[in-house]
Amino acid sequence: MHLILAIVLIMLIGLVLWSVLKPPAPPGDNPRTKGDYEPMVRCHQCGVNLPQSQASRDNDGAWCCPAHHHENH
Numbered sequence: 001m002h003l004i005l006a007i008v009l010i011m012l013i014g015l016v017l018w019s020v021l022k023p024p025a026p027p028g029d030n031p032r033t034k035g036d037y038e039p040m041v042r043c044h045q046c047g048v049n050l051p052q053s054q055a056s057r058d059n060d061g062a063w064c065c066p067a068h069h070h071e072n073h
């Protein structure tokens with residue numbers, strides 16, 4: 001009877017240790033979660049939508065790449 005108790009106890013300790021020591025969620029699994037939503041902009045040349053930070057922008061609007069930007073200037 002003590003053997004079963006010991007096994008259960010070891011399993012419980014292992015479970016606690018595992019939950020404490022396990023690494024956080026693996027990186028790159030789902031980097032974009034709600035909360036860091038980024039406004040989208042539309043390229044004036046080809047109309048593609050892309051995140052604001054990746055767009056080429058000036059006062060006239062936004063473009064998906066420098067090439068499309070230059071075609072408008």
Ligand SMILES: [Zn+2]
Nearest residue numbers: 043046064068
């Ligand atoms: Zn474009």
